[in-house]
Amino acid sequence: MPAEHGEEPYSPRQAAVLEAALALLVEGGDKGFTTARLAKAANCSKESLYKWFGDRNGLLAAMITFQASKVRVEGPLAEPPGAPVFRKQLQGFAADLLTVLAGPTSLALNRLAIGEAGREDAQLGRLLIERGRRAIEQRAMRMIEAGRRAGLIDYDNRDEAFNALYGLIVGDMHVRMLLGDSVPLIDGESAIARHAARAIDQFLRLYGTADASTATTN
Numbered sequence: 001m002p003a004e005h006g007e008e009p010y011s012p013r014q015a016a017v018l019e020a021a022l023a024l025l026v027e028g029g030d031k032g033f034t035t036a037r038l039a040k041a042a043n044c045s046k047e048s049l050y051k052w053f054g055d056r057n058g059l060l061a062a063m064i065t066f067q068a069s070k071v072r073v074e075g076p077l078a079e080p081p082g083a084p085v086f087r088k089q090l091q092g093f094a095a096d097l098l099t100v101l102a103g104p105t106s107l108a109l110n111r112l113a114i115g116e117a118g119r120e121d122a123q124l125g126r127l128l129i130e131r132g133r134r135a136i137e138q139r140a141m142r143m144i145e146a147g148r149r150a151g152l153i154d155y156d157n158r159d160e161a162f163n164a165l166y167g168l169i170v171g172d173m174h175v176r177m178l179l180g181d182s183v184p185l186i187d188g189e190s191a192i193a194r195h196a197a198r199a200i201d202q203f204l205r206l207y208g209t210a211d212a213s214t215a216t217t218n
Contacts, residue, residue, distance in 0.1 A: 009069050010062070014052055017042040018066040021059065026108040030116075035059070057123050064131040067105060071096040077142045080150030087200060089143055094169045094196035097136065101174045102183070102192075110178055137162060153207040161207055168199040 010018065020042040025033045035056070039046045053059040074092045075085060100106055113125040140162055147153045155161040173183050 010066060013044075014062075015066065017044060017049070017052070018063055021063050022067065022105045025063070025112070026104050029108070030112050057127070060124060061127050061131050064109065064127050065135065067100060067109070068132045068135040070100050071136045071139065073139055073143045077146045080146055081152070082150070083152055086147045086150065086152050087204070090147075090165075090200045090203065091193075091196050093140060093143060094199050095192050097166075097169055098173070098192045098196060099189075101170065102177060106174075107177055110174075114178070137166075140165060152209055153204070154209060155207050164206060165199075165203050168202050169196065 017038070021033070021038050024038055024041055028037075035046050035049050038059075039049060049059065053062045071093065073089050075081065075089060081089060109124065109128060113128050117125055141158060144153060144155075144158065144161055144165065148155065153161070176183055
């Protein structure tokens, strides 16, 4: 099971296996992804795979959880942050989200899920929602709640605030990339950082208090 905020959800060895699994999925698609091929690529036994992740659906769930864990919130969330820290948390979250969604792994997973969406045995789409989107959403909810407790943002409806944050960060980028379009705004690390900063500026103009709106990151 994934760990709580601030902890690594998988051991380094398990993380390496999951990276290998994701690479296999991107390279060969669903049909090319087998436990035998993964065991060979990751230099581990099939017994270890079953012990760590269970059956194929358990492995897919772990892969998606591992991907979602790359969208992080920097620093602890138990105590209300200061304004510069909160802006930095928001911008870091935005940059991570853009990086993950624009990467070949996320695109491959989502395209596979779309391709199997009408099948009775379809599992990938459900896993992407439960282990991917919802895990990221819960992380972001804790972040914006901490910002509200600190008096840095204000909102009447937390879900609406999160949806605004997500929409300002992602826009139509993910849909366009799934359809094969290139998105210059997220071409490279510096472009992602600029886009993330603009999205958070817009979010804080909508929901931020005076202190949060004027604070800058170091």
